[in-house]
Amino acid sequence: xxxxxxxxxxxFVRDAPVxxxxxxxxxxxxxxxxxxxxEEVEAWPSWFGAVTLARPTGGxxxxxxxxxxxxxxxxTVVAAEPGLRYAYRVDETNAPGMTALLEEWQLAPAxxxxxxxxxxxxxxxxxxxxxxxxxxxxLGRSFRSAVRALDARLAERRATER
Numbered sequence: 696x697x698x699x700x701x702x703x704x705x706x707f708v709r710d711a712p713v714x715x716x717x718x719x720x721x722x723x724x725x726x727x728x729x730x731x732x733x734e735e736v737e738a739w740p741s742w743f744g745a746v747t748l749a750r751p752t753g754g755x756x757x758x759x760x761x762x763x764x765x766x767x768x769x770x771t772v773v774a775a776e777p778g779l780r781y782a783y784r785v786d787e788t789n790a791p792g793m794t795a796l797l798e799e800w801q802l803a804p805a806x807x808x809x810x811x812x813x814x815x816x817x818x819x820x821x822x823x824x825x826x827x828x829x830x831x832x833x834l835g836r837s838f839r840s841a842v843r844a845l846d847a848r849l850a851e852r853r854a855t856e857r
Contacts, residue, residue, distance in 0.1 A: 697767070697787045701795040701818070705773045705782055708799045711816035713824050717835050718812045719842040723849040725778040725802040725809045731845055732800055733772075733781045742844040745837050758783060766790045778802060792823030813838050 708714070721728055731738065736758055739749035748761040758770040767789050774782035782799035795818040803810045815834060817827055 697769075697789050699787055700785050700793060702771075702786065703784050703795045703797050703816075705797070705799070707784070707795065707797045708782065708814050708816045711795070711797070711818055713815075713817045713819075713827050715815040715817075715827070715831050715834055716812060717815075717838045718810060719839050720805055720808055720810055721842055721846040721849070722808040723846065723853070724807070725804055727849055728802055728809045728811065728845070729778045729781060731849060733775055733777075738848075742848050743837075743841040744844070745841075757786075768796075773797065774799065792826070793817055793819040794823075795819075811842055 703711075723731075731742075734755075736749050736751045736755075739746045739760075745762050746760060747763055748759070750759050751757070752759050752769070756772055758768075758772065760768040760770060762768075768785045769787040770783040770785050772781070772783045774780050780799065780801050782797060784798075785793070785796040788796075795816075797816045799812075799814045799816070801812040801814070803812075818824070819827070
């Protein structure tokens with residue numbers, strides 16, 4: 696059963712009771728990584744193993760996302776700054792426990808590539824916060840694996856465009 700979550704603003708990424716922050720590098724430039732995140736939403740399942748479906752809604756103002764295991768999210772994009780930042784909050788989900796969730800992808804030049812910082816900002820009752828904190832290692836592995844797969848996908852694209 697889908698539940699509405701508390702709508703949060705982009706600054707929730709700094710103020711959330713639980714903030715999990717992960718970083719990784721990609722060889723592609725920030726503009727290319729941003730395009731993969733924000734403009735090629737339907738391709739997420741090809742590089743983010745936890746995602747089984749992703750599609751833009753509302754002309755790109757939102758997203759529908761489904762994860763392995765059947766978790767579903769209806770999201771609103773709250774920040775879209777090409778080459779710099781892409782963030783979305785979850786408005787509705789069937790996942791238990793959470794009362795608010797916002798994810799932010801920050802991009803920064805790193806040599807010829809990109810430093811990617813993913814922040815998972817959430818709120819919920821104490822058992823949810825504890826469980827999410829305990830899930831940190833798994834979320835970190837999932838993020839790093841996704842960035843490696845995205846980087847390989849973007850490198851393959853660069854090779855075919857030459």
